[in-house]
Amino acid sequence: MTHQFPSLSPEQKKELSDIAQRIVAPGKGILAADESTGTMGKRLEKIKVENSEENRRYFRDLLFSTDPSISNCVGGIIFFHETLYQKSDSGKFFPQVIKEKGIVVGIKVDKGTAVLNGTDEETTTQGLDGLSERCAQYKKDGCDFAKWRCVLKISDSCPTSVAIAENANVLARYASICQQNGLVPIVEPEILPDGTHDLLRCQYVTEKVLAAVYKALSDHHVYLEGTLLKPNMVTAGQSCAKKFTPQEVAMATVTALRRTVPASVPGICFLSGGQSEEEASLNLNAINQVPLNRPWKLSFSYGRALQASALAAWQGKTANKAAAQEAFCSRAKINGLASKGEYKASGSADQASMKSLFSASYIY
Amino acid sequence: MTHQSPTLSEAQKRELHETALRIVSPGKGILAADESVGSMAKRLAQVGVENTEENRRQYRQILFSADDRVSGYIGGIILFHETLYQNSDAGIPFVKMIRDRGILVGIKVDKGVVPLAGTFGETTTQGLDGLSDRCAQYKKDGAVFAKWRCVLKVSETNPSTLAITENANVLARYSSICQQHGIVPIIEPEILPDGDHDLKRSQYITEKVLTAVYKAMSDHHVYLEGTLLKPNMVTSGHSCSTKYGPEEVAMATVTALRRTVPPAVTGVAFLSGGQSEEEATVHLNAINNCPLAKPWILSFSFGRALQASALRAWRGHKENEKGATEQFIKKAEANSLASQGKYTGGDNNYTDAGQRSYGSCYAY
Numbered sequence: 001m002t003h004q005f006p007s008l009s010p011e012q013k014k015e016l017s018d019i020a021q022r023i024v025a026p027g028k029g030i031l032a033a034d035e036s037t038g039t040m041g042k043r044l045e046k047i048k049v050e051n052s053e054e055n056r057r058y059f060r061d062l063l064f065s066t067d068p069s070i071s072n073c074v075g076g077i078i079f080f081h082e083t084l085y086q087k088s089d090s091g092k093f094f095p096q097v098i099k100e101k102g103i104v105v106g107i108k109v110d111k112g113t114a115v116l117n118g119t120d121e122e123t124t125t126q127g128l129d130g131l132s133e134r135c136a137q138y139k140k141d142g143c144d145f146a147k148w149r150c151v152l153k154i155s156d157s158c159p160t161s162v163a164i165a166e167n168a169n170v171l172a173r174y175a176s177i178c179q180q181n182g183l184v185p186i187v188e189p190e191i192l193p194d195g196t197h198d199l200l201r202c203q204y205v206t207e208k209v210l211a212a213v214y215k216a217l218s219d220h221h222v223y224l225e226g227t228l229l230k231p232n233m234v235t236a237g238q239s240c241a242k243k244f245t246p247q248e249v250a251m252a253t254v255t256a257l258r259r260t261v262p263a264s265v266p267g268i269c270f271l272s273g274g275q276s277e278e279e280a281s282l283n284l285n286a287i288n289q290v291p292l293n294r295p296w297k298l299s300f301s302y303g304r305a306l307q308a309s310a311l312a313a314w315q316g317k318t319a320n321k322a323a324a325q326e327a328f329c330s331r332a333k334i335n336g337l338a339s340k341g342e343y344k345a346s347g348s349a350d351q352a353s354m355k356s357l358f359s360a361s362y363i364y
Numbered sequence: 365m366t367h368q369s370p371t372l373s374e375a376q377k378r379e380l381h382e383t384a385l386r387i388v389s390p391g392k393g394i395l396a397a398d399e400s401v402g403s404m405a406k407r408l409a410q411v412g413v414e415n416t417e418e419n420r421r422q423y424r425q426i427l428f429s430a431d432d433r434v435s436g437y438i439g440g441i442i443l444f445h446e447t448l449y450q451n452s453d454a455g456i457p458f459v460k461m462i463r464d465r466g467i468l469v470g471i472k473v474d475k476g477v478v479p480l481a482g483t484f485g486e487t488t489t490q491g492l493d494g495l496s497d498r499c500a501q502y503k504k505d506g507a508v509f510a511k512w513r514c515v516l517k518v519s520e521t522n523p524s525t526l527a528i529t530e531n532a533n534v535l536a537r538y539s540s541i542c543q544q545h546g547i548v549p550i551i552e553p554e555i556l557p558d559g560d561h562d563l564k565r566s567q568y569i570t571e572k573v574l575t576a577v578y579k580a581m582s583d584h585h586v587y588l589e590g591t592l593l594k595p596n597m598v599t600s601g602h603s604c605s606t607k608y609g610p611e612e613v614a615m616a617t618v619t620a621l622r623r624t625v626p627p628a629v630t631g632v633a634f635l636s637g638g639q640s641e642e643e644a645t646v647h648l649n650a651i652n653n654c655p656l657a658k659p660w661i662l663s664f665s666f667g668r669a670l671q672a673s674a675l676r677a678w679r680g681h682k683e684n685e686k687g688a689t690e691q692f693i694k695k696a697e698a699n700s701l702a703s704q705g706k707y708t709g710g711d712n713n714y715t716d717a718g719q720r721s722y723g724s725c726y727a728y
Binding site: 002003004010011013014017154155156157158159160200201204205207208211212214215218219224225255258259260261262263264293294295 | 366367368518519520521523524564565571575576579582583588619622623624625627628658659724725726727
């Protein structure tokens with residue numbers, strides 16, 4: 001612990017830092033298009049579309065071939081392995097299509113959750129075996145960042161110390177390996193919104209989880225300036241009787257992050273979890289208006305919250321392609337504005353009056 | 365770990381946070397006048413003065429009778445227990461003199477270092493026994509903040525994991541107890557400058573130590589907004605053959621803090637360690653001009669670096685008192701400017717923006 005064996009050269013650090021900065025450049029966020037085959041099955045089933053490889057390719061193509069202006073609000077796109085090697089209708093590989101728009105290509109590298117024995121079905125995430133070689137290959141194939149999702153849940157007994165420690169550790173191992181191969185690791189410790197817990201409980205758990213994550217990253221000598229965080233926003237559980245406003249969600253979220261995330265982390269891109277498209281945008285917008293010092297970019301890494309309308313518009317029919325792309329672009333622009341705190345939902349009050357809804361409460 | 369038992373009410377949090385803000389309000393720092401009887405012996409011996417209670421009282425009087433000018437430079441003064449109950453020649457309690465100048469009173473509450481068996485000369489700090497009752501009494505007697513010093517050293521084998529975790533833990537226990545009594549804890553994990561290690565090594569160790577400190581704070585449910593940090597600046601060891609400029613010290617220091625100190629911490633007030641008055645001021649100034657984003661106030665908590673000239677001017681002679689006080693005020697003013705990045709003394713002039721080069725951040 002007392003001597004440093006440098007893990008990265010200054011050149012490697014600069015490369016990682018530059019990639020991270022590009023992804024969260026002002027007004028930009030991430031499109032999480034990395035749904036596994038099984039998860040895509042659930043999405044496609046909702047619009048009665050068969051979960052075939054061609055249909056998955058077609059839908060991703062629909063998103064990626066959207067108007068180039070999309071790069072004003074999308075800094076990075078996360079791919080699933082299969083998608084990385086598929087081609088657009090134009091015959092170009094998807095990574096190339098994305099890079100030509102000036103968007104950074106990312107890849108989901110975890111291999112799903114595995115149960116922690118002796119717990120109430122808490123999990124860790126697997127995928128470390130051979131990860132270094134896989135990262136080297138992904139870098140050659142056009143990726144510059146990666147994503148790994150860990151999952152925690154809130155209940156009367158959860159999350160337990162072992163779940164917190166184990167997931168923090170595996171995230172740190174993944175991050176360390178990615179950086180050795182020139183990939184910026186997105187660190188995702190998702191705390192599920194399922195449950196009846198209130199906002200304060202979620203905030204408390206989020207603070208404990210994130211403190212453990214950054215301790216583990218330090219222990220594993222991860223270069224924070226070359227990472228991004230993808231956390232849940234702090235919200236009440238989905239079955240909580242009490243409802244909270246976007247301003248309350250924002251204060252609780254920013255407070256939790258200020259207490260745990262070092263300023264050297266360049267960007268925090270929230271997951272949307274079970275939120276609707278509009279909810280996710282309103283909350284992100286409120287987060288970017290909180291009157292507290294926020295030294296990191298606060299942006300989005302949305303899957304459903306960027307794609308739901310597009311999927312609904314598409315319905316599996318080629319005739320609907322343009323409408324679906326329009327829906328996607330619209331959501332992307334809205335979230336781009338929200339990442340700057342400039343989103344004005346129609347019918348909502350202006351920024352000045354929105355700010356007054358923030359109480360300088362110390363209860364957080 | 366999964367349920368929160370609230371430690372502080374909203375009103376208690378507000379009180380702690382506002383106290384912390386007042387101590388390090390813009391342009392202000394801390395005078396560390398809490399030298400123990402043993403430490404005062406060393407200081408007084410250097411100017412040929414006998415270490416009696418009366419001489420210690422006379423000396424502190426010189427500092428506390430500084431005129432209104434200090435109100436703009438000093439936000440808080442840390443006292444040793446004995447001093448808290450002493451009066452001026454005119455019979456005015458020191459506590460009242462300090463408070464009348466709009467300065468907050470702090471108290472050193474630790475009881476010195478003790479060895480950690482099985483280590484190479486490492487220590488922890490004692491003083492937790494009955495600390496709660498002592499804090500309650502100090503609060504009644506006028507103190508609103510406290511200080512506790514832990515010490516770590518750098519060598520081939522040090523600091524060990526045990527020393528880091530033990531000191532981090534005891535700092536967290538102390539902090540937790542203070543906050544229960546409305547006292548803002550100043551957290552001081554000093555890494556001594558003794559040794560021949562270079563700047564990089566010092567930075568590395570500082571990062572590891574501070575990460576452990578803030579993990580412990582989280583584990584012990586300490587309210588970060590109601591704390592202050594008193595760390596060493598990141599400098600090479602005293603016997604290091606390489607010399608580093610103020611910008612290098614600044615980059616290494618600010619980088620280390622950005623990677624470890626949560627933005628929620630209200631302020632960082634550096635200790636001066638073995639630095640001369642001028643060195644400490646120049647370094648603080650460079651730190652405040654460092655081009656990296658700094659979400660906390662960066663100020664001073666100096667002992668020797670504020671008092672050395674005053675002590676030498678006094679030499680125990682009553683007729684030198686006014687001159688000695690003037691020396692102290694001058695140093696306070698210099699550091700007030702440095703805490704705003706506006707110090708132009710010595711050969712360091714930052715009025716020409718961009719004249720000093722801080723170099724690449726990727727080397728840190």
